[in-house]
Amino acid sequence: MKTFLTLTLAASLMSTAAWAETVKIGFVTTLTTGAAVIGKDMQNSVNLAVEHLGGKAGNLDLEVIFADDGFAPETGKQATDKLVKQDNVDFVAGYIWSHVLLASRKSALDAGKFLISANAGPSQIAGKLCNENFFSTSWQNDQTPMAMGEVLNRQGVKSLYVMAPNYAAGKDMVSGVERTFKGEIVGKDLTKWGADAQLDFSAELAKAKASGADGLFVFYPGAAGGAFMKQYDQAGLKDMLPLYSVFTVDALSLPKLQAANLTGVLGSRTTQEWDPTLDNAANKKFVADYKAKYGAYPSYYGAQSYDAIMLIASAVAKVGNTTDKDALRAALKAADFDSVRGNFKFGTNNFPVENFYLREAVVDADGVWTTKVVETVFEDHIDSYAADCKM
Amino acid sequence: MDFSLLIIQALNGVQLGLLLFLVASGLTLVFGILDFVNLAHGSLYMMGAFICASLTFLFGSFVLAVLVALPLTGVLGFLVERFVARPLYDRDHLDQVLGTFGLILVLDTLAHLIWGPAGIAVPLPGWLQGQIAMSETLVIPTFRLVIIGAGLGAAAGLFWLVNHTRLGMLIRAGASNRTMVSALGIDIQTLFALVFALGAMLAGLAGMLIAPITEASIGMGNNIIITAFVVIIVGGIGSMKGAFIAALMIGLIDTMGRSFLDDLFKLFMSSDAAENSAPAVSAMLIYIIMALVLSLRPQGLFPPRTR
């Protein structure tokens, strides 16, 4: 015990000495449990970003420390505390899950660190709890389902059945689609989430079918998405109850669905702020190199993580150090970098003001299942909570 | 309420109940005969799912994969018995709980190392993929019926094995009087190992049957093991009949709770409150039932005869 503490003490003193010339980014994501498939994609993309940057942000060396949130808010908060207090990082980034971000928020911001969410976008942080040191490279949770609600209106869907996991983002997704969808919501199921999430949806699917709705809206990120799609397919609901999903059919679930040959998923539609087919130089490079290096399409989780690193690097390069917080904040806000989604700009609450696209699951030229853009649903969309943000 | 929905949900409940029985029967066998608490029984369920998933891709056939994966999980159970369970037989339940808790961590992490974090979707052959229309409104995925059939088959086989074979006779005798059986010159070690392997195969089978619906994923066993314990406690430890009845009861209550509790709650509370509280109350239901049963019958519904 004593030797261990002495060793770590020595190690931490050494790391303090090396701290001056490097910019340290703590990256919190899920590396264990089934949800680690998302964390892995983010980690790959972060590493690719660092590689593309040559390991440098301007003259400073980039160092990324990955930490595991174990898919649990308490563990995520502990990981954040450690990054802030022990590793003394300059930026804390990552965060797949809204509840993990909400739990960890104070630890990073109270310590005066910049907090960059590469995925989670809970309504609270976009509104009342907004902070000048918080930035998002993803979206506010409501936005993607709002775009889907708009799509449903355009397609003349009159009644909808809604299924989502019972946690912060799940509730945001439901309120998002309710915000824009003009028809009637005939039923709603919130299922158990977390490390022991419910994965058998037989009872819920039977209810959805019996409800007679025109469509089924779901939000099942990560591993649950694959499980949901299989059961939807097996239940033969494709023609009876068309599926409109957000964050469910993606680059993480499609390869598995292809391996299991569940063709029912092809043609299903989903909304997103990014797609591998978006036509800009940064995106082409990101997608091509990611595919070359890791042998699969990146997901939006990866794209947003890649952008988060590029954003941080652009700010540090512009300022030239990590101590001038005001200059860094201004440089972050300016968002002067080549985003994989083309133009990138922040709104008043430091969430991106961005386009949302309708995507369709298709087979690419090499026979790999992926997505492509069908149309643009929203242009330069501002989230609904920005007005609540007093900053 | 819609009548065909009720039937579909009842079938879903039976399916869940049978899967629970497959896991719980092994647990209750090992518990009843070996007096051994195996928290890691759920990890065998997970390993069954993963092994079957890998073999399905190797052979290109789910059915063949199940047939090969079954003895493999049996072997795995045999190894667990030899190296973890056997040294813990004469310890108290506390040591067994902790030792097998450690085994859960080990097996979960091994699965992560071997198969990666993503989990594996298991493809089904076309003839199992579709649905069967019972009537206009009553359409059931074929594979769900297969699960029910396989579960019933395994249950019947197990009852036959326990009640009508020599091995079963020894198992029953071992459960009620261990020293007596060994005094009769029966190799009790081998009997125990066989029972353990049989339990592992049953749990593995449950994992293989659920994998094509959800998927093989890390930690999937930790979810079901607690429910399986609830089943055997409610049924009475060591009682196969108790496990069967309790499993079906818990499966039905859980599924029915998830489907109809919010409608029930809406009768006397606001729609929002009902939608928010129903999922949690339905999750609590099985524990409430367990506490209720135990407070009335401290040894479960079908307490084992003298030990």
Add this chain to the structure above:
Amino acid sequence: MISLTRRSWLTLAVMALLAVLPPVFYLTGNPYYLDLATRLAILAIAAVSLNLILGYGGLVSFGHAAFVGLGAYAVGIPAHHWLYGGLDFLATTSGLVQIPLAVAVCALFALVTGAICLRTKGVYFIMITMAFAQMIYYLIVSIEEYGGDDGLVIDTRSELPVVNLDNPLHLFGLSYVALVVAMLLVRMIVRSRFGMVLQGAKGNPERMVTLGFNVYAYRLTAYVISGAMSGFAGALLGNFTTFISPEMMDWSRSGELMFMVILGGAATTLGPVLGAIVFIVAEEALSSFTIYWHLPFGLMLMAVVLFARGGLMGMLRGRGEDRE
């Protein structure tokens, strides 16, 4: 006698190190290790309280994390209402209300559930204590107001006279003192007539009944004391993490508490503390090496159970000597 003295020395040495080292780390620019020590001290209180019923009483509670969680929510819920309104009679940030509330709620919960659980024996007891913990888990999950599954951020820590819990040194000091008090309390209980009956009932309950003791009442009392102490630990934990979630009451958390007791040595004064130290340090050290740290951790757990009977204290004790 000699070995007893040796063990007392060991206890004093470990507790002295635990008192001195963390503040030193803090003052030399390693605040994280102070945090780690605070977490350790708080979990050690819960382990010490579990040891009372598990180690001395032979009652294997597999739901002790529920008490810790309830204690934490007893701090979080009044603070939540104080900030956001509603339930005025509950709204407060005063630790002098919150902490007694935590203890009282847990004592009551222990009384009600204990009354039912203690009717069962052996593995039924293990499982029914777990079932009650799961019920509380899902109950908290269902209360939207307090964050449900997402948990609850505690924006203000308990206000207490003398100590300021926002100061990490004060928080550690309070936790440490509370740990020492908890250890002394359990030691006192165990050496009292009450403790003798409790321990006597562990080995041979029938004999104690024949001797005219109401074993059930003795056990229930011990269960309530243990639950209340864990509730106190929970109140500290809520103040420490400033975030609480149902996940704190998960059955695996209860398993971890049991492991701390067994690892250190059940039915010893220092055992649970030693167990907590090794547990926290091992978790910290292993998880910083690899994300697969559960593998060596699980192997360690199995090795302790299989080979180190009596835990670390058992290994330290000379052969043939009796328990304290």
